[in-house]
Amino acid sequence: MAHGFKNFSKENRCPICGGPDWCGIMPGKDGGELIVCQRDCMKTNLIGRDGEYYIYICDSRQAKASIYEESGQRRAKELQNQGKKISGFDYAKLQYRELIPVDIMEPLSNRELDKIYRGLLSELILEECHYHYLKGEGWTDELIRKHYICSFPVKDFERYQSRIYQKNPLRVQLAEKLVRKFGSLEGVPGAYLNKKGKWTFAGNPGILFPLYDADGNIYRLRIRLDQDDGYGKYHNFSSFKEDQEAAGQGYLKNYYKKGCQAGNNIGIYADAQDDMFLCYITEGEKKGILGENYLKNPVISVPGVNSYAKVLEGKPGHRPIDVMKQKGVHILIIAFDADKEKNMAVLKSQSCLAQALQKEGITVAVANWDISLGKGLDDLLVGGNRPTYELLG
Ligand SMILES: [Zn+2]
Known part of the structure; x- marks a missing residue:
């Protein structure tokens, strides 16, 4: 194996295939790290098992492995190259990235989340524009009701700033109702504590769709954004963003206080x-x-x-x-x-x-x-x- 190759482990699995062994990390020729996946048969740019975007680089020469690079690192290298074309592994030097997790919240159990998400959906209505969109896509009123389809409101400050009228409650009001009912929103992907110490919700506005597990629990939500933010129209309802400052000091920390990552789910x-x-x-x-x-x-x-x-x-x-x-x-x-x-x-x-x-x-x-x-x-x-x-x- 290449010099500096480190295997993944049960605690730190391969982001491409999810395996605990065999695959690993190796340093890129000019900085950064590359993922070597031995089980991959996709060989294409993809969303990793950790929810990050990975760029397919090439096959390894010795083995039938695929080499990937995390897209953030790739972008950073491109920025450092200031528009100059990148060829092969001829990249500028980069920090080796291995972050220590700090205060990372685990999601509640599916049964607990089912109660809270059903509570959340019951407090929201489907705004007119979203209703017409779904009708145009062949949805019936019955189907919309059956799956509690509703609109996720715009961010509170945008609502004040742009004087946007929506029937739905403010996000802090929505969170307050749920806190009164369920005690806390810790471990609920999408929820976090704002600067004033109040629970609220992260993400851009759109239509919420429920994700059921095999037992019928609503255990995650997905959102169809009103505007594509450059990463596609569909997103997880989640409150996780890597804290850049902490990352600079070697820690993996959630930018959203008490926020929780949804991950990719079926x-x-x-x-x-x-x-x-x-x-x-x-x-x-x-x-x-x-x-x-x-x-x-x-x-x-x-x-x-x-x-x-x-x-x-x-x-x-x-x-x-x-x-x-x-x-x-x-x-x-x-x-x-x-x-x-x-x-x-x-x-x-x-x-x-x-x-x-x-x-x-x-x-x-x-x-x-x-x-x-x-x-x-x-x-x-x-x-x-x-x-x-x-x-x-
Ligand atoms: Zn792998």
């Missing part, structure tokens, strides 16, 4: 009336909810096509795939977007998922449709069409 959309023999997997909560409603089969949403391995994560017997099998699921149908033929990342993700599931004894099929009928599963179904199926293996 959502399971199922109804008691559903036929459980077939289960779909798609990307995104909106497609998951609408898909279940049309297909009358359970639908699992993954936060990105690279995050499929989430269905195989957890304690043996309690992994989402185990629970779905216990509920009668025999066939899993992968239903990622129809542009997959042009998108190598999606194609690779699909075959990785299929291989992993077949090892679990699950029959795997892929849903196909012509892109002219709609890009996503939701577009296809709302248009009155159904996919065709292709068995794998």
Whole structure:
């Protein structure tokens, strides 16, 4: 192995595959550190298991490993190069980054979060503009109600500053109501203490979608932003941002006081009336909810096509795939977007998922449709069409 190679451990797992061993970190030729993942079969820019963005650099020469670089480090190097093109590993020197975590909050249990998030959603309404957007996407009033879809208000100071009128309460008022009901919002991704020591919520405004676990608990929320902030429209409802000052001193600290990281999670959309023999997997909560409603089969949403391995994560017997099998699921149908033929990342993700599931004894099929009928599963179904199926293996 290369000089200075350090293996990951159970405590510090590989951000690409989540493995505790085999993969590791090595210093870049001119500073910074690079991730060497031995299990990766994506070989594309992706969101790591820690929620960070990773840039695929190349294959390692000796082994069949993939080399990745965290995008923040990459950006910093580009800034130091002042627009000059970066080639290979010819980067300016950078600090070696290994941060010691300080006061990092763990999320509450799914059951506890279910109570608080249901409380939160019941205090909010769906603003007119969001309602019209969803109706235009084929949502019914019943479906909107069933999943407590509502709007997350703009930041309080922006509301004062720009005199924005919204029916929803201020964020501090919302938090105050929940604190009165539940005591504290510690361990609730999205919540944090502001400078005045009051609980409030982080993030930009948009539409909130619930993420259910296999037992039907709402354990996370996802938000569809009104405005793309450069990292896509869909975000985790989370209150975590790396404190830059602390990072400079070698510590991993949350910029949001008492804030909590949501991480990337799957959502399971199922109804008691559903036929459980077939289960779909798609990307995104909106497609998951609408898909279940049309297909009358359970639908699992993954936060990105690279995050499929989430269905195989957890304690043996309690992994989402185990629970779905216990509920009668025999066939899993992968239903990622129809542009997959042009998108190598999606194609690779699909075959990785299929291989992993077949090892679990699950029959795997892929849903196909012509892109002219709609890009996503939701577009296809709302248009009155159904996919065709292709068995794998
Ligand atoms: Zn790895």
